[in-house]
Amino acid sequence: MTESYGAGSRNSPHQDPIRHGAAVFIGEVLGITDSPDYLASDLSPIKRDANASIYTIHLDSSVGPAAFMVYAYVLEERGGDGRTGKENFDLGLATLQKAAERSTPGPRSVAHAETGDFGFILATTPGTYRALAGESEASDAPGSAPEEFIGREESDRIRGELAQELLRMLRAANAHASDWLSAVQIASQSDIPDEGGIDDLLEFTEDETELALYLLDDQSIGNLLRALNLLVATAQQHTAKALENER
Known part of the structure; x- marks a missing residue:
């Protein structure tokens, strides 16, 4: 289940308050001791508008390298869609929770928080979520008994x-x-x-955000990349051998 966390430390007026708040939130949820400024520098924005931002970050978690996504909202600000950040925060959280209940593809909510002016949701891939929750997952590595x-x-x-x-x-x-x-x-x-x-x-649209998070997962297309590398390397070897035989 998604965990709810309280407010973090105050933001410096010289910093991007949303980005800095997202970094504080990540540190509290994942127990990271690095400074918020350090974490904020690693946050990559993939969407930003008047009352909402989405960031991605790669971290070495307790289950190994993992990709996370942070949805950040300015709760009282009204966006171009007519909804406030608070309304979008509630809608986004409900959507993620429903996806988890139905086991549908897409990000999984790890934790959420409202910290006065801002709301944050931390999400990750289904595989990382299961690993963090201690659930076993069958390996998709190639091989045969x-x-x-x-x-x-x-x-x-x-x-x-x-x-x-x-x-x-x-x-x-x-x-x-x-x-x-x-x-x-x-x-x-x-x-x-x-x-x-x-x-x-x-x-990004919501569908593009889902695709981006999927690709940020190191295991998402691992077998595909291994297959393509094998095909290309073997084709190059065959070509080189054919050229040698023609000499």
Whole structure:
């Protein structure tokens, strides 16, 4: 379950109060002894508007390196959607809690706090959340037990089918990535002025935020990257060998 924490230390007027408050919040929740200023320098903003900001950070936690996301709200400030930061805070927290109850994909809330002017939610990937909660998780590392070994002919057939499916999905993913980049470019050329003139970052939608957090998890596409590295390295070796044979 999500934990609720009380107010942290006061913010210096010379600092970004939202960012500094988020750093204080992270330190209190995760028991980090580093100074808030140090943590604040590691927070990477991925969304910022008049009454809400989203930051990501990589930390060495009790379960190893992990990616976290901090949702920060100015509670009394009203944004372009007409809602106050407090309303967005409550809505965001309810959405994360419902996702956890239904075991749907997406970030998991680790802790939340209201500290006077601000509200904060700390979230992470489902895998990291389960690890922090002490829940066991089956490894997705490749490998087979001896009794699962199959004949060479059957193995070649399975590898061929999987290679074709992987090729199809990579082509589709690349097409989706191209479409997304085009949509981002169109959005960046929009003549709609930034609210308050402070949103100079790529503003993520909720779906994009979920995707970003997934990619920040070291294990999210680990097997895919290993497969691609193996394919590229092997192809390069075959090419080099073919060139040597032609000499």
